[in-house]
Amino acid sequence: MTATAPLPLPATTEVAIVGAGPTGLALAVTLAEAGIGFVLLDRQAEGANTSRAAVVHARTLEVLDELDPSRALSAELIGRGLPVSTFRIRDGARPLATIGFDGLPTAYPYALMVPQDQTEAVLLARLRALGGEVHRPYEVTALTQDPDGVTVTTATGRTLRARYAVGADGMRSAVREAAGIGFTGSAYEESFVLADVVMDWAPGPGEVSLGLGAAGLTVVAPLPGGHYRVVASVADAPAEPDFAFVRGLLDERAPGQATLREVAWSSRFRIHHRVADRYRAGRLLLAGDAAHVHSPAGGQGMNTGIQDAYALGRALAGGDLDGYEARRRPVALRVVALTDRMTRVATTRNPVLRTARDTVLPLASRIPALRRRLASELAELNYR
Known part of the structure; x- marks a missing residue:
């Protein structure tokens, strides 16, 4: 060519x-x-x-509508994505807290996975x-x-x-x-693995899961076409995490929850928290x-x-x-x-803090006002 x-x-x-x-x-x-x-x-x-x-959040879809009032722009993107209305925090298979987007005051009460x-x-x-x-x-x-x-x-x-x-x-x-x-700020000590995979996942494609545990943070999110996105903090990830690495990571952090079939794409990155x-x-x-x-x-x-x-x-x-x-x-x-x-709550290795976290989260998530506030913050609706 x-x-x-x-x-x-x-x-x-x-x-x-x-x-x-x-x-x-x-x-x-x-x-x-x-x-x-x-x-x-x-x-x-x-x-x-x-x-x-x-992920494209509700406020971003609203912005697309402001750019194109016919809503063709947002409709095109939604047609390529997978709407998910539940964000669940877990410790292994045990749910600690559930945040729902479906009650948000927006035309897009979900996170669009795309x-x-x-x-x-x-x-x-x-x-x-x-x-x-x-x-x-x-x-x-x-x-x-x-x-x-x-x-x-x-x-x-x-x-x-x-x-x-x-x-x-x-x-x-x-x-x-x-x-x-x-560019004020610093870097996190951990590296992060990012992988798009095909797997059997016990929680299914109806939620984004944030896994907490002594080994670190693990996010599993559904993608269109039956794929899942896995993001996990690790002490020192390989440059291109392979099938065996990702399978071992899932077996350790979500035992009995995942059966890995394929790693479509993977990468390693380090993250910073900085603001100009x-x-x-x-x-x-x-x-x-x-x-x-x-x-x-x-x-x-x-x-x-x-x-x-x-x-x-x-x-x-x-x-x-x-x-x-x-x-x-x-x-x-x-x-x-x-x-x-x-990130710091999810990745703490202090056993006292982990116990406090896993005790407080279920109690806090039962308070409707707190659930709505976190959902609105994640959806970025508070930044209108």
Whole structure:
């Protein structure tokens, strides 16, 4: 197959967006809807085709409806996903707490389980329908701002002049580095295994399970097509966890619950909990993982990034860039705090704390107000 020549870069644009993951795509769609010129750049020759983030929460679906009031965008994504209305915390096979999404005040009272590549495909199709495209492969190596704009330089020496540049380029953001913005926080000691598997799973596909135990945190979530997503903290995971490793992990943490059939894809990663000190330095702005990273507990990362993108697009359209940071940075601080608490509670190896946790959780989960509050927080409805 003959490689497609990259789209030529225009000389100028209103907004240069660096990074074409979900955050960059959502920002591009928002700007396209508002009639604001942009160039969306990505260093990869093509979009990733692995599942990575696997949940779209209710607030994100609401944002998609605000981008497309016909609801075609959200309907397309829902058609590719699996709605799940129950989040259950377990110690092995024993349920400790059950959180239901079905009573939430939203048109989408569930968590939509859908692989990230499908979310990106739906956003990209919408972008193309609006006349936009991703410019690939263009790796941004330098950004220089002055009172009138930003000069973006790529690895090939090509340059683009923009009024503003947005970093949607992940934890190691070139835009954040060029802006000189600090990224306060630290890393967790544990590594994490992420795997998409085919298995017989006793709780079934009707719930997302968060497993607690002395060995660490284990999340099992259903995916379309009979697959399951497994996320687990381990002391030192192999770079590509194989069938035997994943089977041993499930046998240890959910004995008698899982019969593994196939590992479709797996990876290892380390996680941080960090928030950018600022979301703006002059004409350079941040969104998504460039602005905040945190534990995968609760599936908040991609959702928070897409909502950042929508808020930033609206701020650029309305000329309220200072208001963007004022609205979205407190959300990131809150999300990081929530996911950090969930991770530390789930991974504690202190036997006294584990006993207290396993005693308190069932009691707390019987209080309707607490259940609703946690469900609303996970669904990100409190960030409207």
